[in-house]
Amino acid sequence: MIEDLEGAAVGTRVPLDDLLDGLRFDAQGLLPAIAQQHDTGVVLMLAWMNRAAIRETLATGQVCYFSRSRQTLWRKGESSGQIQRLVELRVDCDGDTLLLQVEQTGPACHTGRHNCFYTRADGDEAEVFLPVVIDPSSLYGPKA
Amino acid sequence: MIEDLEGAAVGTRVPLDDLLDGLRFDAQGLLPAIAQQHDTGVVLMLAWMNRAAIRETLATGQVCYFSRSRQTLWRKGESSGQIQRLVELRVDCDGDTLLLQVEQTGPACHTGRHNCFYTRADGDEAEVFLPVVIDPSSLYGPKA
Numbered sequence: 001m002i003e004d005l006e007g008a009a010v011g012t013r014v015p016l017d018d019l020l021d022g023l024r025f026d027a028q029g030l031l032p033a034i035a036q037q038h039d040t041g042v043v044l045m046l047a048w049m050n051r052a053a054i055r056e057t058l059a060t061g062q063v064c065y066f067s068r069s070r071q072t073l074w075r076k077g078e079s080s081g082q083i084q085r086l087v088e089l090r091v092d093c094d095g096d097t098l099l100l101q102v103e104q105t106g107p108a109c110h111t112g113r114h115n116c117f118y119t120r121a122d123g124d125e126a127e128v129f130l131p132v133v134i135d136p137s138s139l140y141g142p143k144a
Numbered sequence: 145m146i147e148d149l150e151g152a153a154v155g156t157r158v159p160l161d162d163l164l165d166g167l168r169f170d171a172q173g174l175l176p177a178i179a180q181q182h183d184t185g186v187v188l189m190l191a192w193m194n195r196a197a198i199r200e201t202l203a204t205g206q207v208c209y210f211s212r213s214r215q216t217l218w219r220k221g222e223s224s225g226q227i228q229r230l231v232e233l234r235v236d237c238d239g240d241t242l243l244l245q246v247e248q249t250g251p252a253c254h255t256g257r258h259n260c261f262y263t264r265a266d267g268d269e270a271e272v273f274l275p276v277v278i279d280p281s282s283l284y285g286p287k288a
Contacts (some may be wrong), residue, residue: 004151010270010272013270013272014270016267019263032190041186043187046176088264090265091265092206094258097261110235110237111151118234119163121163126157131154131245132151141279
């Protein structure tokens with residue numbers, strides 16, 4: 001199915017179920033999902049989705065990932081309030097990566113920064129370049 | 145090392161080697177790397193990097209991935225000419241994803257489209273919304 005679309009003209013449409021059935025999940029049943037703020041283009045984070053997370057996200061319009069550490073569905077923002085509303089879900093050419101256009105409420109990162117990519121390589125050093133804008137303890141409570 | 149930067153102020157600098165040594169590769173020794181066109185913010189593709197690919201990319205300024213299908217370093221554009229010049233390499237908060245700001249030459253996708261995310265969910269259908277701008281056979285030769 002995915003490969004059938006490689007040469008397809010703009011406007012070609014197929015049943016969504018067929019596309020989703022053709023996704024190439026990894027051995028753990030997961031796909032990487034990139035979340036991008038839809039209006040600014042800023043890449044917020046990368047997390048993982050299984051089939052159920054994709055279905056729930058499409059059904060509710062609120063982004064749900066699969067937490068690899070907790071091995072359960074992770075409704076982004078459930079405890080922090082930092083929810084992501086789905087604007088558009090895109091699939092890549094070989095069906096093994098998702099790109100989510102989202103409307104992010106508050107900072108996306110658990111550190112309280114706008115997004116998770118706040119450290120960059122600069123010569124033989126690495127530099128933090130995004131500020132903490134919300135104290136994480138106000139999102140999750142103080143660390144035990 | 146990565147966790148040490150969670151609350152770090154803007155401008156905090158650490159040796160790059162320490163950051164890279166703290167990256168959390170998966171069981172195959174790989175990390176997902178998102179390639180984003182640096183000036184437009186368009187997400188071009190997601191591919192994978194091992195330690196050697198990261199080192200080569202930083203050393204040469206030309207993006208080198210690790211091909212999971214061929215199990216070898218993949219110098220993006222080597223056969224197609226669709227190279228990616230590295231503008232900036234960023235690491236996420238938990239050190240298991242890279243975000244590459246790149247200058248893409250030509251279309252990024254092997255289908256001859258601008259980027260790999262050319263199919264989107266639209267209700268109960270999926271739609272192709274990006275045109276093929278270069279005949280892939282002109283990049284890779286006709287399919288056998």
